[in-house]
Each structure stands twice: as C-alpha cells, then as structure tokens.
Amino acid sequence: MAEEAAKREKEAQQKAAREREESAERRSQAAAKRAREAQEQAARERLARQLMAEQAAQKAKEAEEAILEAEAIRQAMAEIAERMSKLWVAYEKEFGCKKAWPRAGRKSDAQVPGCTHRMWWPRRYGSEECHFCGRLCSLYTLRCPDCDVRACIPCKIEQTGM
Numbered sequence: 001m002a003e004e005a006a007k008r009e010k011e012a013q014q015k016a017a018r019e020r021e022e023s024a025e026r027r028s029q030a031a032a033k034r035a036r037e038a039q040e041q042a043a044r045e046r047l048a049r050q051l052m053a054e055q056a057a058q059k060a061k062e063a064e065e066a067i068l069e070a071e072a073i074r075q076a077m078a079e080i081a082e083r084m085s086k087l088w089v090a091y092e093k094e095f096g097c098k099k100a101w102p103r104a105g106r107k108s109d110a111q112v113p114g115c116t117h118r119m120w121w122p123r124r125y126g127s128e129e130c131h132f133c134g135r136l137c138s139l140y141t142l143r144c145p146d147c148d149v150r151a152c153i154p155c156k157i158e159q160t161g162m
C-alpha cells in the first residue's frame, strides 16, 4: 500500500510540474504576442508619421512653386509695363505729343477751306492741342505757314503726305 501511495504522490508531482510548465509557456507566448503587437503598432505609427511628413513637405513645395510662379508672372507683367512706358516716353520725345494713338474724335472744322497746307511746317514750341486729333502736345506743335493750323506730327504727316 505504501508503494502505491508513493507512486500516486509522484504522479501528482509530475502533473503539477507539467501544469506549471504549460502555464509558463502560455505566459511567455502571450508576452511575445504583446511584444509583437507593440512592435507592429510602432511600425504603423512610424509609417503614418513619415507619410504625414512627406505630405506636408509636398504641400510646402507646391505652395513655394505657386509663389514662384506668381512672382514670375508679376515680373513679366512689370517688364511689359516698363517696356510700354519706355515706348510712350520715346514716342512723346519724338512727337512732343501725348498718346496721339489711338486717335480722339477728329475736328473736321480745324481745316481752313482752300488751304493746301504746304509741305514744310515750322515747329511752334509750347504746350498746345493738335487741331486735327485734339491731343495735347506738351513740347511743340507743327504750324501750317499759310493757314496757321496746328498739328501733331502724325496728323501733319497725314495732312501733307510726309
């Protein structure tokens, strides 16, 4: 009988030891699973952060490009405006006349009937209106020596053919 009891005791000890082992195994597996999940979560977060950083960088780049483009357009416009104003300055210097083109309404009664307007007209210095197109010539007008009519250079050329 004592031998039987000893055997049962040993079996019970072995069973307890097995259960302890299994329990330890389960605990270590659970810990490994938690560690793996934490790692995966960290990787996902890292990826999301990286993606957000890339998107932010892309947006910043696009904004910068838009600013550069707007600046290029502004510069091109400014260059055109400057060229235009230089042209006008050159025109006014040449003709002493402010913006004769496009023409204002014609003053048809400016022409004196019967005058053929000879070819050569002397300059008449001073700010005066062109009798033909009505524009203000700030430097000088040309004057017909016969009928005394005043004209800007383009109108004089139109009247006399040169």
Ligand SMILES: [Zn+2]
Binding pocket: 115, 116, 117, 118, 144, 145, 146, 147, 148, 149
């Ligand atoms: Zn004349």
Ligand SMILES: [Zn+2]
Binding pocket: 100, 130, 131, 132, 133, 134, 135, 151, 152, 153, 154, 155, 156
């Ligand atoms: Zn004129």
